Amino acid sequence: MLGIPLKYNVRNLFVRKVTTTLTVLGIALVVAVFLCVMALGEGLTRVFTASGSEKNVLVLRQNSQSELQSGLGRDQIPLIRALPGIEKDADGKPLVSAELVVVLNLDKRDGGSSNVTIRGVEEKGMALRPQMKLTEGRPFVPGTSEVIVAESVAKRFKGAEVGQEIRFGAYRWKVVGHFDAGGTAPDSEIWTDSEGMLNTFQRGGFSSVLARTTDRAARDQFIAGVAGDARLALEGKVERTYYDDQTSTAAPIKFLGFFVGIVMAIGACFGAMNTMYAAVSSRTREIATLRALGFSRLSILFSFVLESIALAFIGGVVGCALAFLLVKVALSGVTGTTNFATFAEVVFAFRLTPQLLLTGIVFSLVMGFFGGLFPAGRAAFTKITAALRQVG
Amino acid sequence: MAEPLIRIENVVKQYTRDTQVLTVLDGLSLEVDKGEFVALMGPSGSGKTTLLNLIAGIDRPTSGRILVGADEVSSMSEGALAKWRSENVGFIFQLYNLVPVLTAFENVELPLLLTRLSKAERKKQAETALAVVALSDRLDHYPRQLSGGQEQRVAIARAIATDPALLVADEPTGDLDSKSGEEILVLLERLHSEFGKTIVMVTHDPKAAARAHRLVHLDKGVLKEDVRAKGEKGEIGVAAAAAIAAGK
Ligand SMILES: Nc1ncnc2c1ncn2[C@@H]1O[C@H](COP(=O)(O)OP(=O)(O)O)[C@@H](O)[C@H]1O
Ligand SMILES: [Mg+2]
Numbered sequence: 001m002l003g004i005p006l007k008y009n010v011r012n013l014f015v016r017k018v019t020t021t022l023t024v025l026g027i028a029l030v031v032a033v034f035l036c037v038m039a040l041g042e043g044l045t046r047v048f049t050a051s052g053s054e055k056n057v058l059v060l061r062q063n064s065q066s067e068l069q070s071g072l073g074r075d076q077i078p079l080i081r082a083l084p085g086i087e088k089d090a091d092g093k094p095l096v097s098a099e100l101v102v103v104l105n106l107d108k109r110d111g112g113s114s115n116v117t118i119r120g121v122e123e124k125g126m127a128l129r130p131q132m133k134l135t136e137g138r139p140f141v142p143g144t145s146e147v148i149v150a151e152s153v154a155k156r157f158k159g160a161e162v163g164q165e166i167r168f169g170a171y172r173w174k175v176v177g178h179f180d181a182g183g184t185a186p187d188s189e190i191w192t193d194s195e196g197m198l199n200t201f202q203r204g205g206f207s208s209v210l211a212r213t214t215d216r217a218a219r220d221q222f223i224a225g226v227a228g229d230a231r232l233a234l235e236g237k238v239e240r241t242y243y244d245d246q247t248s249t250a251a252p253i254k255f256l257g258f259f260v261g262i263v264m265a266i267g268a269c270f271g272a273m274n275t276m277y278a279a280v281s282s283r284t285r286e287i288a289t290l291r292a293l294g295f296s297r298l299s300i301l302f303s304f305v306l307e308s309i310a311l312a313f314i315g316g317v318v319g320c321a322l323a324f325l326l327v328k329v330a331l332s333g334v335t336g337t338t339n340f341a342t343f344a345e346v347v348f349a350f351r352l353t354p355q356l357l358l359t360g361i362v363f364s365l366v367m368g369f370f371g372g373l374f375p376a377g378r379a380a381f382t383k384i385t386a387a388l389r390q391v392g
Numbered sequence: 393m394a395e396p397l398i399r400i401e402n403v404v405k406q407y408t409r410d411t412q413v414l415t416v417l418d419g420l421s422l423e424v425d426k427g428e429f430v431a432l433m434g435p436s437g438s439g440k441t442t443l444l445n446l447i448a449g450i451d452r453p454t455s456g457r458i459l460v461g462a463d464e465v466s467s468m469s470e471g472a473l474a475k476w477r478s479e480n481v482g483f484i485f486q487l488y489n490l491v492p493v494l495t496a497f498e499n500v501e502l503p504l505l506l507t508r509l510s511k512a513e514r515k516k517q518a519e520t521a522l523a524v525v526a527l528s529d530r531l532d533h534y535p536r537q538l539s540g541g542q543e544q545r546v547a548i549a550r551a552i553a554t555d556p557a558l559l560v561a562d563e564p565t566g567d568l569d570s571k572s573g574e575e576i577l578v579l580l581e582r583l584h585s586e587f588g589k590t591i592v593m594v595t596h597d598p599k600a601a602a603r604a605h606r607l608v609h610l611d612k613g614v615l616k617e618d619v620r621a622k623g624e625k626g627e628i629g630v631a632a633a634a635a636i637a638a639g640k
Binding site: 003004005007008012015075285286289290291292293294296297327384385388389391 | 441450
């Protein structure tokens with residue numbers, strides 16, 4: 001490769017310490033902000049898309065957008081259980097859970113209150129959600145007023161430690177365990193026994209039924225079965241699809257991420273451009289000398305674009321580190337937002353995935369490329385004789 | 393014996409500023425033989441640098457032809473010219489023009505990066521060039537760690553690294569004290585006599601011009617005087633040079 005060695009560019013970056021540092025910081029800031037917003041969107045997406053299995057079918061009343069709007073009579077449950085296609089657990093019992101969902105306004109630890117979903121499940125409720133693990137305590141005993149609470153909910157709400165009591169009006173629930181659902185929907189919930197909950201809230205029926213089917217064909221058969229029974233007036237949705245439909249909460253945040261990112265990136269691009277213009281003009285005679293020695297316009301152009309990209313790359317790496325620190329330290333706790341489909345609080349964490357970090361680096365390289373293009377063009381296309389006359 | 397290396401035929405160089413046309417070289421013709429050491433003198437603004445740049449192929453004439461060896465430099469494309477320069481011309485500048493972020497060795501290696509030489513061959517050749525200018529003990533020094541005279545010697549090593557037939561020097565001693573300047577002149581003299589380089593050197597200084605074997609005096613873009621030293625190893629002589637420079 002008949003080119004100017006890369007060390008020439010790297011050393012020049014280190015020679016102009018102050019401008020390099022300032023430009024690097026500018027680019028780093030843009031990358032960090034972009035990554036934080038995207039990490040927020042990623043966290044939200046994770047809550048919904050990772051939730052729900054392709055094999056699980058959620059049975060709701062026809063035309064219900066969410067479990068909260070849905071209602072199933074007690075008498076309908078045996079009919080659903082009898083439909084073909086349902087998988088059996090190791091113990092021979094069908095993997096079905098009739099569930100009741102109620103949203104409660106509970107007191108938060110830091111004052112104020114917020115809506116939390118409390119979900120009553122049957123025996124197979126946890127088996128239907130394999131990503132769930134008990135992290136502390138024990139499961140609730142059916143028929144009692146015992147509950148288990150998601151770790152991330154426990155961190156945010158009063159009385160949610162194991163051994164404590166959650167209060168709502170006249171209701172009392174004893175917390176006997178904590179669980180973790182790997183960033184999926186139950187991480188925003190409190191769980192108890194559905195039969196007990198029907199009594200507590202004096203409800204005549206359930207919100208939904210969740211059933212595991214054996215395979216794709218069985219799933220379609222089961223869904224057709226639900227739809228086919230006119231007495232039921234119910235519909236079955238693939239659980240994954242149900243949660244995907246709620247992901248709309250994350251879409252505007254990701255859009256914001258891109259929007260803010262792009263606006264700031266344009267700014268940072270101009271910053272890099274400024275720096276590179278200054279670099280090129282302070283090295284006018286040097287560049288002319290390189291060209292006199294026989295380095296082609298293309299190799300000069302390439303060299304200066306590369307210098308700008310190297311500059312931006314440092315910014316990108318610093319930005320990633322900054323975002324990483326920010327997410328780990330300042331935004332380490334879980335955060336809540338309102339799910340606009342259920343109006344209950346959805347708990348999620350900022351998720352800075354490796355792909356996202358890679359996006360940040362690529363983003364910085366793109367900034368470097370565009371910031372460097374025009375200054376590099378100036379370096380490559382200035383007349384040699386005129387440039388050699390420049391003193392200083 | 394007199395085989396011309398450089399043939400300048402009726403060269404005109406004009407600059408157009410707004411509507412004004414400035415004629416810097418006005419139909420100039422000149423031949424420089426292979427192995428000659430030519431000093432180019434003349435008042436400031438007489439077109440010395442312009443002429444040197446044309447010979448070295450970093451500028452093109454408005455009209456006329458310039459041939460160096462068999463190559464018609466005046467009609468080559470930008471890209472071809474860059475390649476031609478890397479193979480045929482060594483540049484020596486008044487302000488040395490070393491790359492500040494590169495060491496002496498790396499500066500000298502720079503033109504060798506444009507050749508097909510291996511890393512080991514480049515190293516050998518760059519070190520040889522630095523040995524010629526007596527700076528073998530300064531390979532890893534950066535330009536700012538060197539004196540002006542040493543910097544110019546590194547620049548000369550860079551100019552001869554690819555072993556070009558032609559060296560062009562624009563006031564190579566113009567920024568140096570007389571002792572360092574003297575060293576540079578001795579070095580150029582050696583490159584001429586020992587290594588057979590053809591050298592075209594622009595200078596204001598009669599003492600520098602006195603080292604050359606031929607003196608060309610430019611004034612307002614035309615050739616005023618063209619003097620060759622007599623004898624085998626003769627030089628122009630300081631007095632003669634001074635007289636010519638003064639316009640006698
Ligand atoms: N790029 C240019 N544009 C316009 N005029 C120029 C340019 N370069 C040189 N000149 C003019 O050409 C004349 C000769 O310049 P130059 O060859 O540098 O003279 P010297 O080296 O003998 O001092 C000067 O009057 C100078 O101002
Ligand atoms: Mg000049």
